Amino acid sequence: MNSTEHNTQHIDHIIIGAGPAGVQLGYYFERDQKDYLILEAGEQPGNFYKKFPRHRKLISINKRFTGSDNPEFNMRHDWNSLLSDDYSLLFKDYDKEFFPQADSLVTYMQDYVNHFDIKVRCNTRVVNIDKEGALYRLTDQNGNVFLAKKLIVASGFLKPHIPQIKGIELAENYTEMSIDTKDYENQTVLVIGKGNSAFETADHLVSSAAIIHLCSPNSVNFAWKTHYVGHLRAVNNNVLDTYQLKSQNAVLDAEIMSIECVNQRFKVLFKYKHAEGELEELWYDKVLCCTGFAIDTSLFSEETKPELTIKDKYPKLNNDFESVNQKNMYFAGTLTHSLDYKMATSGFIHGFRYNSRALNTILNKKQGEHYPEVTCNNEDVAQLVLDQVNESGAMWQQPGFIGDYFYPDGDKVHYGFSLPINHVLESLAKEKRQFFTVTLEYGIDADFDPFTANRIHRENVAASDHSQFLHPIIREYQGTELVSEHHVIEDLLAIWKEDIHLHPLQSFINEAIRLVQKTEELA
Ligand SMILES: Cc1cc2nc3c(=O)[nH]c(=O)nc-3n(C[C@H](O)[C@H](O)[C@H](O)COP(=O)(O)OP(=O)(O)OC[C@H]3O[C@@H](n4cnc5c(N)ncnc54)[C@H](O)[C@@H]3O)c2cc1C
Structure with a gap:
């Protein structure tokens, strides 16, 4: 095709940008055999990291040794790898430095795309986003047109944020x-x-x-x-x-x-x-x-412009990562940081890789699939909670923002994994009478100096809600109402495997479930 011949392609899901977020989402779309394409302006994936950070050293840590051979646990200390179900292709094999070189990430991302056959069309800069009926109509720099049912903007930050200063x-x-x-x-x-x-x-x-x-x-x-x-x-x-x-x-x-x-x-x-x-x-x-940087909205038409927030640096999103004013326009990557700004890690690879995975789960649910859940007996759920807080990368990397949930169903409990907690609260509040969330969170103390702080004794479980370091919090909801919460006491090694961790948690869950069941029996 010569450059004057233009082409129109219909694709269910178009992702703009083959940065770590777009590629991570591409992995899940490819795995789930969705109809999708990633459009990338640069010559290769990871274009941002070819130039940034300018001094070439990443600040996302590359901890190659943890003493553990549990690959899920190790993701807690690997801030650069993208996720995959088999944990193959890890960034630690690309750079030995704790603060690695940006060029290593570019190489890693190209290999990741090749290894998992992720569909990326490079040298394709989207210059306009418009609507055609219910579809998004994207035009690239050569006039090629892409029509998408769902648009996922993972275009990162390319526009500098300029403060208002005279001169x-x-x-x-x-x-x-x-x-x-x-x-x-x-x-x-x-x-x-x-x-x-x-x-x-x-x-x-x-x-x-x-x-x-x-x-x-x-x-x-x-x-x-x-x-x-x-x-x-x-x-x-x-x-x-x-x-x-x-x-x-x-x-x-x-x-x-x-x-x-x-x-x-x-x-x-x-x-x-x-x-x-x-x-x-x-x-x-x-x-x-x-x-710093801000979202570049110049490619959106007036009709498709997403509402912005936080000094107009980020798109304003609902709890499904969808624009609040543009239906079927989703965001991935650093642009999702408006949801946990200065609270968790959605601005960075080790955080938003879990958002991309969660977005895929949310989109699947919208297509009628169930959230991935397991079922266990009531008496086993406390142990399952501890297994998860000891291992889950998502909960560790996205404290308070991404977590697990469970809800009772007779003498069984259904347990679901790694979704944004606000999304869980919104969706389960509509469907379930009683449910629980599981997160890892820091203690709340605005003036906390980690080097001088007094801490509670490691066995003082009665005061576990005074824990300062990252620790598990299990909250019970009935509809939208927070009914009770339980803190598993902080632990220096962040390993919660002892009776002082399990037994109080077990009592909390059993008691809460029993109380609701009893009330229902009486009603
Ligand atoms: C200076 C600086 C240093 C940082 N260092 C780190 C770090 O060390 N570790 C870390 O985890 N995070 C770091 N970050 C945060 C960083 O923003 C993200 O990690 C990451 O680059 C964002 O990933 P992303 O996939 O959301 O976007 P990007 O990596 O920016 O990817 C977006 C992609 O979209 C493409 N694109 C943009 N517009 C278009 C268009 N119109 N059409 C087609 N393609 C388009 C771009 O070419 C790019 O490849 C840093 C941020 C800055 C500003």
Whole structure:
């Protein structure tokens, strides 16, 4: 076909983007023999990682050794592999570093696509998304048309998020700035932003720049303190030493009022946040803008534009990963992070790989299939809960966001796996009189300092709801109402196999089920 001949293809499911999220979903579509195609703008899957992170070191950990040969457990410490039912093709075989190279992920993703025969059409950039009746009508850069019943947008973040600062256009953006340290030798550099891309950039420049300032209005948040992996990771925070140990660099909590270019240098006016509103003007040779990314909505027509949320960075989604205003338009990958923003890990591979799997399950349910569930006797469910909290990758990686559920049915219990908890609450509340959710969650203590905190004694099960570290929480619902909850006490090794874990849980479940059954008998 020459470039002027255009083609129209009808496909049930079209995924835009062969990043880790689109490819992960493709795996499940391929497995379940769905009619689907992934359209990818780049020459190969994993296009984002060919350029980003700019300094090429991933911050998703590659823990090759855990002491366990349980492949599901090992996914708790493998943040880069995509899921597969047989756990074949793991990222640890592609890179030995704990913080691996981005190029290794690109190679891994290409191999994953080939290995599982995932249908990706590369060099196909969707330039317009419109409607044709109930179908989505996608047009690529060559004028080819794709009609889809269901559209899954897994196009990631390609548009820089630019803060509203007078003169911000004078700053070089993270996406295009030089990463050659020679360009920064003896320079005074302002890095705008305090996320990982800002600190990664500053870290890269410590050996060449004369002075580095990082600035944003908000104070830095540490991932090791908040448990949120999007906050500053220790691997990127070397520059903090150079601030507090007086090596000319600094981290400023300030609003940038303006940036001006004067004789090829930059005059920047700051209003400090913690200094009685003090204003100060400082001069820089370079200003770098490292303030994150946002969804690019330019390819949507007016009719198909999804509603946005969180400073217009993310699409607003319902609990099925579907746009709140565009029926049959679903999202996958980092764009699903609006559902657990700053709470869990949907912005990152180790989180959203489970969202892609859950989305496939949800779509199957909409087609009339049942959720994958197992059935056991009432007295065995507590042990099943513990088996899951000891092993499940999804629950561990997506704390409080993805979990299991179960509901009684006579003297049996049906147990289901790894769905977004809000989705479970919404769907089971309609169908079941009594049901339970199972999640792993941290204790809630806003001012928690992990290095000085007092903890409860490991056998003080009466106080297990004061557990601070990740621990299992089982909640009982009747319809939409939360009736009771049980915490399994925190454990240093996160292994819940002892009687102090099992027996109180067993009593909680038995009692709750018995009470409802008794009430029903009396009614
Ligand atoms: C600087 C930076 C560093 C990061 N580092 C990490 C990290 O180390 N580990 C981690 O887990 N997460 C990291 N993240 C989060 C990161 O966004 C995600 O891990 C990941 O890339 C998102 O995956 P995705 O599949 O949602 O989107 P992407 O990986 O961005 O994939 C989207 C794909 O869609 C394609 N595409 C886009 N638009 C179109 C179109 N119109 N038509 C066709 N194809 C299109 C793109 O070419 C791309 O291949 C980082 C994010 C940033 C910004």
